[in-house]
Structure formats: C-alpha cells, structure tokens
Amino acid sequence: MGIIKLLDENTINKIAAGEVIEKPASIVKELVENSIDAGASEISVEVKGGGISYIRIVDNGKGINKEDMGIAFMRHATSKLSSEQELNKLVTLGFRGEALASIAAVSKVEMISKTHDSISGYRIYIEGGKIIEEGEYGCPEGTVVTIRDVFFNTPARLKFLKSESKESMYITDIMQNLAMSHSNISFKYISNGKLVFATRGDGDLKGVILAVYGKQIVKNLIDLNCSRDFITVKGYLGNSNISRGSRNYQSTFINGRYIKNKTITAAVEAAYKSMLTINKFPFFVLHIYVNPEFVDVNVHPAKAEVKFQDEQLIFKSIYHCVKDALISASHVPEIEDDR
Numbered sequence: 001m002g003i004i005k006l007l008d009e010n011t012i013n014k015i016a017a018g019e020v021i022e023k024p025a026s027i028v029k030e031l032v033e034n035s036i037d038a039g040a041s042e043i044s045v046e047v048k049g050g051g052i053s054y055i056r057i058v059d060n061g062k063g064i065n066k067e068d069m070g071i072a073f074m075r076h077a078t079s080k081l082s083s084e085q086e087l088n089k090l091v092t093l094g095f096r097g098e099a100l101a102s103i104a105a106v107s108k109v110e111m112i113s114k115t116h117d118s119i120s121g122y123r124i125y126i127e128g129g130k131i132i133e134e135g136e137y138g139c140p141e142g143t144v145v146t147i148r149d150v151f152f153n154t155p156a157r158l159k160f161l162k163s164e165s166k167e168s169m170y171i172t173d174i175m176q177n178l179a180m181s182h183s184n185i186s187f188k189y190i191s192n193g194k195l196v197f198a199t200r201g202d203g204d205l206k207g208v209i210l211a212v213y214g215k216q217i218v219k220n221l222i223d224l225n226c227s228r229d230f231i232t233v234k235g236y237l238g239n240s241n242i243s244r245g246s247r248n249y250q251s252t253f254i255n256g257r258y259i260k261n262k263t264i265t266a267a268v269e270a271a272y273k274s275m276l277t278i279n280k281f282p283f284f285v286l287h288i289y290v291n292p293e294f295v296d297v298n299v300h301p302a303k304a305e306v307k308f309q310d311e312q313l314i315f316k317s318i319y320h321c322v323k324d325a326l327i328s329a330s331h332v333p334e335i336e337d338d339r
Ligand code: ADP
Pocket: 030, 034, 035, 038, 059, 061, 062, 063, 064, 072, 073, 077, 078, 079, 080, 093, 094, 095, 096, 097, 098, 099, 100, 101, 143
C-alpha cells in the first residue's frame, strides 16, 4: 500500500499561513490591502497587545455579499484575477487569494460586511479555519474584520513572536507605509486605546508624512518629481539633517504597493554618495510609477519584493532623478566676495 497522501485543506492552509502570515503586522498589511482594493476612502485600524490579542480593520469599501463571504476564506479564492494573462498587468494589491484563508487558519476571525445593493449585511465567524457561525447581520456598508488570538492553534509560531511592544512597532511601521502608499485614503491607527496617527485622505503626501513622522522630518524634505525613460518618480528626499543610522526610514512604492528592492535602495544611496557620512542612510519616500507589465510582483508570497524586467535601467533612472533633485536643492546662489 502506498504511503503518500494529499494533505487536507486545513493543514494546507496552516502551512501556507507560514509564508504569508509571519506576525500580526502581516495580518494588518493583508487586511488593509484588501480594504484598499475594495475602494475604501476611510480605513481604521485598531490593535491591542501588539496585535496578538486583537486587530480590527473597519473600511467603507464596496463590501462582500453573503454568497461570496464563505468562499473568500477559501484558498486561491479571489475576485481580482480571472485569467493567467491578467497576472502581467495587475493593478490590485491582492491577487493570490491566500490572505483570508491563511489568517483564518491561525486565528479567530469575524467578518461583517454589507454591499451597496444588499438589504442586510452578513456575518461569519471562523476559528482555526472552521466556520463556527454565520448569518444575516445589520451593519452599515463596508467591511469590518476582527482578529483575535493570533496563532492560538499553532503554539510553535506563537512562541516565536516578539514582545507586544516589538510586534506593535512592526505594525506601526506597516501602517506608516500603508498610509504613505495611499495619501488619498484617510487612515486612522489606534494602538492600545491611543490614537497613533490619523491622515486626512486629501492626496497630499507631505501631509501624510507630517502625520506619521512629525514636523522635524517635514522641515527637512526635498521635493522630487521626475520622469525618465519609462518611469515616473514622485516623492520626498530627506536632507542630511535627517539622515539615519538605519534604513528604517526608506519607503519605496511601486504603483501604490509598498515594496523592498535592493536596486532602488542602491540607486538612491549612490546618488547621495559624498553627501552623507559613512553609516548614515538617507530618509526617502518614493512613489515610482511604471507600466505594470515591466514589473513582476509575484516573486514572493507576501509580495514584499518585486523583479524588474530591466534592473539596470531602473537603477540609472532612479539614480539620475535623485541626483538631479539633490543638486538643485543644494544649489545656493553665489554671493560676490569682494574682500
Ligand atoms: P486576494 O486579496 O488576493 O483576492 P484575500 O484572501 O485577501 O485574497 O481576499 C479574498 C477575497 O475576499 C478578495 O478577492 C475580495 O473579493 C474579498 N475581500 C476581502 N477583504 C475585503 C474587503 N475588506 N472588502 C471587500 N472585499 C473583500
């Protein structure tokens, strides 16, 4: 008799959750991205205990109807992708249909949602991947997702979490980047009952930077707005007053998606070379717009990394955009010296 068998759906989801959901901050990221994809103009995020005990995301997006709600929690279930061709020109943040299934596999999830067209809302409650309750529910348009007890059924993962304050910091970092990724959305972020920041959603990126980082940073920014080759770069560069001892204050967004990419970081830092002392890293918030066909976001389950068709060209374009902005900012009119 053979000994190889297919894993059951629940086990598969738990394993997959290991790739997508590393910590509570990953849950916040996935859920907020869903709210953004749902067209929300207001998103509020409340967490307690570093997100381990409680995460609630409220959005005013288009909602999910009752027929779709159970399916949304199934693996590879998505409304954002219907053919392989579409993979090459993604405009939504999600497309893998894995987040809700993964989150539900390792926590206790309640989703309440109502679409514009339905008379009543719908509620589902899932624990460790099993639907416990579902039914009609009165609520306003939009979606509320509440997560409790992250990793309650995977003690090995729970043990690997950091302290609540450290997990909180990871969430703050993600929230800052999500807010900067969409300055046209009003975000509110509350941790342990305290408002950490709120943004206006008026499309002003500098206003968002002020809300998340404060006045000192905003006073030291250089504008960047540049189109070169096939990319457009917009955003802000920090002057040397706000260079940092780490790369924690560097944010790159490609077509509205927060990403990490070594080529881009290297290009920016190369442009700063000679402006900063060794072991100092520039502050920057860069929005890069490029035809989605030139970039592959599907190289990592959490979609944190991207691949460009032509990395060298990207390096060159970013380098020159940043360099030009830095040069014009440092250009002071020469003063006649008649001594
Ligand atoms: P993906 O985002 O990759 O499609 P998810 O598992 O994150 O996969 O979500 C599955 C589906 O559930 C989405 O495609 C979407 O249709 C629906 N959904 C999830 N969150 C929301 C939300 N906040 N508002 C409306 N629809 C949502």
